[in-house]
Amino acid sequence: MAGPQAAAAVASDGRPGPAASSAEIDSFPVALAASLVHPEAPPAGADDWQCRPTSEHPRPVVLLHGTWENAFANWSMLSPRLKRAGYCVFAPNFGGPPGVPFKATAHIPVSARQIAAYVDRVLEATGARQVDLVGHSQGGGLLPRWYLRFEGGTDPADPGRNKVRRLIGLAPSNHGTTGSGLGTLTNLLGLTGPLSLVVGQAYADQMIGSRVNTTLDRDGDTQPGVDYTAIASRYDEVVTPYHHSFLTAGPGATVHNITLQDVCPQDASEHLSISYDTNALQLVENALDPAHARPVRCGVSVPVLGG
Numbered sequence: 236m237a238g239p240q241a242a243a244a245v246a247s248d249g250r251p252g253p254a255a256s257s258a259e260i261d262s263f264p265v266a267l268a269a270s271l272v273h274p275e276a277p278p279a280g281a282d283d284w285q286c287r288p289t290s291e292h293p294r295p296v297v298l299l300h301g302t303w304e305n306a307f308a309n310w311s312m313l314s315p316r317l318k319r320a321g322y323c324v325f326a327p328n329f330g331g332p333p334g335v336p337f338k339a340t341a342h343i344p345v346s347a348r349q350i351a352a353y354v355d356r357v358l359e360a361t362g363a364r365q366v367d368l369v370g371h372s373q374g375g376g377l378l379p380r381w382y383l384r385f386e387g388g389t390d391p392a393d394p395g396r397n398k399v400r401r402l403i404g405l406a407p408s409n410h411g412t413t414g415s416g417l418g419t420l421t422n423l424l425g426l427t428g429p430l431s432l433v434v435g436q437a438y439a440d441q442m443i444g445s446r447v448n449t450t451l452d453r454d455g456d457t458q459p460g461v462d463y464t465a466i467a468s469r470y471d472e473v474v475t476p477y478h479h480s481f482l483t484a485g486p487g488a489t490v491h492n493i494t495l496q497d498v499c500p501q502d503a504s505e506h507l508s509i510s511y512d513t514n515a516l517q518l519v520e521n522a523l524d525p526a527h528a529r530p531v532r533c534g535v536s537v538p539v540l541g542g
Contacts, residue, residue: 258279258315259279259311259312259315259316260278260279260311260312261312261511261541261542262511262541263308263507263508263510263511263539263541264539266278266307266308266309266311266312266511267304267308269307269308269311270305270307270308270336271336273307274305274307274328274334274335274336274338275305275328275333275334276307277306277307277314277326278298278306278307278309278310278311278313278314278315278326279311279314279315279318280314280315280316280317280318280319280324281298281306281310281314281318281324281325281326282324282325282326283318283323283324284360286323286324286361287323287361287362288322288323288361288362288363289321291321292320292321292322292323292523292524293363293364294363294364294365294366294367294400294401295322295323295324295325295357295358295361295363295366295367296317296322296323296324296325296366296367296368296369296523297325297326297327297350297353297354297357297366297367297368297369298310298313298314298324298325298326298369298370298374299327299329299350299368299369299370299371299373299374299375299378299379300326300328300329300338300339300370300371300374301339301370301371301372301373301374301375301406302330302339302340302372302373302435302437302438302441303337303338303339303340303434303435304337304338304339304371304372305328305336305337305338306326306327306328307326308336309326309371309374309510310326310510312510312511312516312541313369313510313516313519314326316516316520317520317523320520322523323361323363325353325357327349327350327353329341329346329349329350329353330345330346330349330435330437331435339373339374339378339435339437340434340435340436340437340438341435341436341437342436342437342440343373343377343378343381343436343437343440343441343447344381344385344386344447346373346378346437347378347379347381347382347385347386348386350378350379350382350386351382351386351387351388354366354382354388354398354399355398358398365397365398365399365400366398366399366400367399367400367401367402367403367523368399368401368402368403369403369404369405369519369523370402370403370404370405370407371404371405371406371407371509371510372405372406372407372408372473372474372506373408373437373441374404375402375403375404375405375406375407375408375465376404376407376408376409376465376474376480377407377408377409377440377441377447377448377451379399379402379404380402380409380451380456381447381451383399383402383458383461384451384454384458388458389458389459389460389461391458391459394458394459394460394461394487395460397458397460397461399461400460400461400462401461401462401463401464401522401523402461402462402463402464403463403464403466403519403522403523404463404464404465404466404480405466405509405510405515405519406466406467406468406471406473406474406477406480406506406509407465407467407474407480408441408473408474408479408480409456409465409479409480409481409482410443410448410452410479410480410481411441411442411443411444411445411448411479412441412442412443412473412474412475412479413442413443413475413476443479455483455485456482456483456484456485456490457482457483457484457485457488457490458485458487458488459485459486459487459488460487460488461488462488462489462491462522463482463484463488463489463490463491464490464491464493464518464519464522465480465481465482465490465491465492465493466480466493466495466509466515466518466519467480467481467492467493467494467495468494468495468496468502468504468505468506468509468515469494469495469496470496470503470504470505470538471505471506471509472505472506473505473506473507474506477494480492491522493518495509495512495514495515495518498514498518498531498533499514499531499533499534499536500533501533501535502514502515502533502536503536503537503538504536504537504538504541504542505538505539507538507539508536508537508538508539508541508542509541510541511541511542512536512541512542513534513536513541513542514531514533514534514536515536517529517531517532518531
């Protein structure tokens with residue numbers, strides 16, 4: 236796994252990557268394959284450090300990728316959509332050393348400190364008072380929740396000073412996972428620790444009952460002043476059971492738990508494809524701007540590829 240020193244610097248540095256002006260990609264496997272060649276490149280539409288928020292979209296959107304992913308692989312469909320809609324979009328790489336395409340493997344509190352520094356940089360560059368966070372898997376669940384609670388993302392004494400207004404998670408790993416039984420098996424065999432030395436501490440952190448999970452859940456799921464949306468699929472094969480994505484609202488917070496198939500019954504997206512599913516992405520856009528929410532026109536979406 237990437238140690239704290241190796242993971243200490245968020246890779247996105249504001250320099251345009253080779254894909255900075257490329258077109259939207261509509262398939263996770265294609266985006267992942269492209270990212271293997273340029274693992275630090277931002278997705279199209281992201282990391283314009285000259286962008287200034289508008290009155291219609293006053294908060295920059297920070298996109299947080301999932302475990303063993305990177306910003307380009309995860310966000311090459313959503314990032315250009317949001318940019319076209321008029322948002323300032325930023326997509327850091329975190330939780331892994333530069334040049335390695337499979338990131339977000341570090342201990343979640345380590346990655347949360349990187350995100351804290353990155354959000355501060357976005358706020359300073361854009362002049363905005365708050366950001367909205369959109370994340371996939373770890374990036375929509377435990378990681379931002381740790382940042383909000385322990386790394387300065389919110390101020391419980393004065394929610395008006397919060398740095399984050401909304402957190403929107405696609406298949407977020409909020410309450411841990413059995414990993415379709417793999418995590419349960421490695422726990423029973425005492426192999427979770429040794430396996431994490433190979434695949435990264437974030438694996439153990441996201442297992443049901445991990446220290447990260449129990450620490451976060453001890454004082455409730457939410458922080459005052461934050462609006463949370465969790466979008467989950469019944470076909471999720473990574474966050475299992477899928478309803479572990481959902482949150483319970485505490486004082487001063489609002490929570491919207493959405494099962495994708497309750498909106499689009501024929502949607503077959505699972506964990507990998509949900510960030511390339513136009514149905515799910517419309518739900519994200521609606522959560523970012525509920526005053527101008529549009530009906531989801533349910534299209535065909537298939538496992539792995541999205542649609």
